[in-house]
Amino acid sequence: MNPKRRVSGTSVYFEYMLYRLNKSAGLVDYDMLEKTANLFRPKLIIAVASAYPRDFDYPRMRKGGPHNRTIGGLVVCLKYAQTPEFKAYQNQEYDLMW
Known part of the structure; x- marks a missing residue:
């Protein structure tokens, strides 16, 4: 999203927050994701990646699985x-x- 327009159609209806990788391990930084989620308080966390060659830690994200x-x-x-x-x-x- 930029100040003038929304980047995608879904961003008109939903706010989203990106999660990052721990650069040294190459894994999703679940600790930072948890801290950010506690601040942002999302109703739902959707784990999506097109170029992440590992499976997500679904129990840690409390999302159920793919x-x-x-x-x-x-x-x-x-x-x-x-x-x-x-x-x-x-x-x-x-x-x-x-």
Whole structure:
């Protein structure tokens, strides 16, 4: 973000804070992240990196792990797809297409 305009569309709605690496270890500086988060008080911390060749310490970030929401959503959908109600709905939709 700069003084005149927002850098991305999401920055219109959300404030973000970057975290840094510990340069000597090459790892996320979790101690500094914790200190900064205590000052900033975010409601959510999203751990994202496109060029970080290591996994995050999810328990330390209290975030649950990668793709938990996606996996949970798939589990619910696949369980629902096994029900007779869904199969009847699917057959009804198929019949409407043809």
